[in-house]
Amino acid sequence: MKKTFMMSLLVSASLFAADYSGVIEKPNASKMIEKDLLAPAKTFTMPAGCITTDADAIARGSFIFHNLNGKKAKGKLPKGLAKKQMKAGKTYLPGDKIPAKQYGNCVACHNIEGARGAGNIGPDLTGYKAMFMATGVRDNQFVFQKIADPRIDNKDTHMTVNLTTKLFTPREICDITSYIVSEK
Amino acid sequence: MKAGIKIVLSVALLSSLSFGGEQFAMSDSDRAMYAEMLENNPADLMVANGEELLAEKCGGDAGLAAFLNVSEDELPVYLAGFPRYLPEFKQVVAIDQVLQGLMYKNGHKPFKLKSSDMFDMSAYAKSLANGEKSQIDIDANPQMKEAYVLGEKTFNQKRGGRGLSCMSCHSPDIIGSVLRTQPLPDLSNKGVAVAATWPAYRMTKSSLRTLQRRFQGCMKNALLKVIPIGSPEMVALEVYLTKRAEGTEIAIPGLKR
Numbered sequence: 001m002k003k004t005f006m007m008s009l010l011v012s013a014s015l016f017a018a019d020y021s022g023v024i025e026k027p028n029a030s031k032m033i034e035k036d037l038l039a040p041a042k043t044f045t046m047p048a049g050c051i052t053t054d055a056d057a058i059a060r061g062s063f064i065f066h067n068l069n070g071k072k073a074k075g076k077l078p079k080g081l082a083k084k085q086m087k088a089g090k091t092y093l094p095g096d097k098i099p100a101k102q103y104g105n106c107v108a109c110h111n112i113e114g115a116r117g118a119g120n121i122g123p124d125l126t127g128y129k130a131m132f133m134a135t136g137v138r139d140n141q142f143v144f145q146k147i148a149d150p151r152i153d154n155k156d157t158h159m160t161v162n163l164t165t166k167l168f169t170p171r172e173i174c175d176i177t178s179y180i181v182s183e184k
Numbered sequence: 185m186k187a188g189i190k191i192v193l194s195v196a197l198l199s200s201l202s203f204g205g206e207q208f209a210m211s212d213s214d215r216a217m218y219a220e221m222l223e224n225n226p227a228d229l230m231v232a233n234g235e236e237l238l239a240e241k242c243g244g245d246a247g248l249a250a251f252l253n254v255s256e257d258e259l260p261v262y263l264a265g266f267p268r269y270l271p272e273f274k275q276v277v278a279i280d281q282v283l284q285g286l287m288y289k290n291g292h293k294p295f296k297l298k299s300s301d302m303f304d305m306s307a308y309a310k311s312l313a314n315g316e317k318s319q320i321d322i323d324a325n326p327q328m329k330e331a332y333v334l335g336e337k338t339f340n341q342k343r344g345g346r347g348l349s350c351m352s353c354h355s356p357d358i359i360g361s362v363l364r365t366q367p368l369p370d371l372s373n374k375g376v377a378v379a380a381t382w383p384a385y386r387m388t389k390s391s392l393r394t395l396q397r398r399f400q401g402c403m404k405n406a407l408l409k410v411i412p413i414g415s416p417e418m419v420a421l422e423v424y425l426t427k428r429a430e431g432t433e434i435a436i437p438g439l440k441r
Binding site: 018019020021023024025026027028029030032033035036037038102105107108109117118119120121158160161162164165167 | 273277281288289296341343344347348363368408411412413415417418
């Protein structure tokens with residue numbers, strides 16, 4: 001104790017009590033982080049009519065699965081899906097910057113039919129219907145919840161949280177779920 | 185000496201990237217370019233620019249040593265231990281912030297932390313420690329202890345539009361797994377050199393980047409709110425990853441995909 005006190009006295013003496021704390025950049029990030037924190041895990045119930053064989057819904061689910069965001073996405077946009085993210089209740093004037101809509105980029109971690117450059121952090125979802133649905137290992141509600149908030153059945157998951165974060169709407173989670181459980 | 189380090193580095197990196205197949209982001213031609221760049225890292229030029237800037241704004245190596253209260257002989261080992269708590273800054277600082285203080289002292293307007301001149305100059309300053317072992321004393325004082333704890337917390341904090349943390353992709357149990365064509369690097373195990381190899385040249389960005397700038401890249405990609413360079417949390421993340429790199433040889437500039 002005494003020794004460290006002596007040391008710090010020596011150090012500050014040799015610097016003539018210089019103080020650079022005011023001249024360097026030291027921006028505050030704690031408020032940004034606090035606002036950005038993930039909410040606790042949440043249970044969701046599929047809305048009525050969630051799972052569908054409607055081709056447009058499945059096409060939207062597939063597009064969300066295979067693409068990162070509206071800026072990077074290539075190919076034909078399915079009906080009912082936007083490339084930009086308009087905020088509800090906000091009026092936009094010509095020339096206003098509208099941010100790109102975020103998609104799921106599920107393919108970053110999961111392989112599935114037709115995937116290109118798929119990752120392998122998450123399980124391979126190829127043949128999901130036959131392997132997991134037909135055998136009764138999984139049901140629609142499980143898949144919906146997994147995508148909406150995967151922490152419910154696995155608190156240590158590495159997977160993305162998609163509905164608790166409000167990145168997607170319940171309808172979009174239904175589209176993605178419909179795609180995964182569909183015959184491909 | 186410097187060449188020796190580069191060879192060790194190149195073998196480790198090349199072997200981690202030498203998977204074949206279209207699943208991976210590095211094509212054969214990318215790999216050939218990479219091998220070529222290892223011989224001749226484009227960032228050497230930027231580091232040379234950093235050396236000139238340090239001479240001009242900070243009195244060169246001698247000026248830096250004097251500012252840090254060490255002899256020029258002691259400077260490399262001392263630099264190998266950053267970030268550090270320095271009483272005259274009243275906080276834990278990374279090398280770029282030290283250089284801001286020194287520029288100010290010499291009557292110059294400090295470069296912005298995110299400017300390429302600052303990247304170049306701090307890369308040169310850290311390269312003075314090349315060949316030294318990365319070491320960081322997180323028990324040196326309460327401020328360092330606190331920074332380490334904050335770094336670990338920030339690394340594990342899930343946030344952003346996808347609810348991810350650094351740990352989601354850099355957890356030891358998924359090292360080497362593939363995230364959309366990119367093998368996940370090992371940041372967390374003991375003896376991992378990552379923090380000792382930044383600042384580095386990023387081939388995909390054609391520029392020299394610092395470790396904190398690299399963190400921002402991951403935050404942006406994963407939809408975590410990008411926090412500013414020099415914030416206590418950023419410095420703390422650097423402390424946390426530097427602790428992971430303890431004992432590995434510093435080799436600046438690194439070369440990254």
